[in-house]
Amino acid sequence: MSTLEQRRTRLQLARLYAIVDLGYVEPDRVLDVTDQLVRGGVDLIQLRAKKLSIAKITEWGRQMREIIPFSGPLFVLNDYPEQVSEVGADGIHVGQDDLSVAETHARAGTEVIVGKSTHSLVQAIAAEKEGADYIGVGPIFATPTKPDYVPVGPALIGQVQAQVHVPQFCIGGINEETLSEVLAAGASRVVIVSDLLRSKDIPGYCERVRKQMYRC
Numbered sequence: 001m002s003t004l005e006q007r008r009t010r011l012q013l014a015r016l017y018a019i020v021d022l023g024y025v026e027p028d029r030v031l032d033v034t035d036q037l038v039r040g041g042v043d044l045i046q047l048r049a050k051k052l053s054i055a056k057i058t059e060w061g062r063q064m065r066e067i068i069p070f071s072g073p074l075f076v077l078n079d080y081p082e083q084v085s086e087v088g089a090d091g092i093h094v095g096q097d098d099l100s101v102a103e104t105h106a107r108a109g110t111e112v113i114v115g116k117s118t119h120s121l122v123q124a125i126a127a128e129k130e131g132a133d134y135i136g137v138g139p140i141f142a143t144p145t146k147p148d149y150v151p152v153g154p155a156l157i158g159q160v161q162a163q164v165h166v167p168q169f170c171i172g173g174i175n176e177e178t179l180s181e182v183l184a185a186g187a188s189r190v191v192i193v194s195d196l197l198r199s200k201d202i203p204g205y206c207e208r209v210r211k212q213m214y215r216c
Helices: 003-013 027-040 054-067 081-087 101-108 121-130 155-163 179-184 202-214
Strands: 016-021 044-048 074-078 091-094 113-118 134-137 168-170 190-192
Touching (some): 003 074, 003 113, 016 027, 027 044, 027 054, 027 202, 044 054, 054 074, 054 081, 074 081, 074 113, 081 091, 081 101, 101 113, 113 121, 121 134, 134 155, 155 168, 168 190, 190 202
Parallel strands (some): 016 044, 016 190, 044 074, 074 091, 091 113, 113 134, 134 168
């Protein structure tokens, strides 16, 4: 089995996706938060640092890779596909207005999983046809992480599931309070950002979320 096939297999089993967003995590907490997420049993960890230099993102990525075991969560870099090999990431995530999946593979490598953000059924279908290994669907609810995006609402979850077959991670305003509504709408995979990062007990938070998800 190739490296890409192995990563895709792990992706199929993934349920909980965490993002170490430097908009919420102070630089001196990045490594501790990463360690807590690993201990919490998340399935994917993404590094997102929109306002940092490429050099700084690469530095953080390398340090996070040292903490994230290769047998543990898949490690995903947001944007900057050329840096994937530099940090040893398993995947790359791009937005709707970023590179195509083909161009992302060309820059990041063919053995890397590629995720793409989608905000409508049309975009979700297009991302799968492009060859995305997984898609983000949202924002389901209003979120300070993406204040300029209009929430798509839980109804989109079922619409996407009916027509798209790659793994779908619902994102946007999802927390312990809204999780039940998202699961009831048919979601089986979620991304939690700000609420998880602000928790005083990240491993405990992850455990509660995972229990709730696996009950469904």
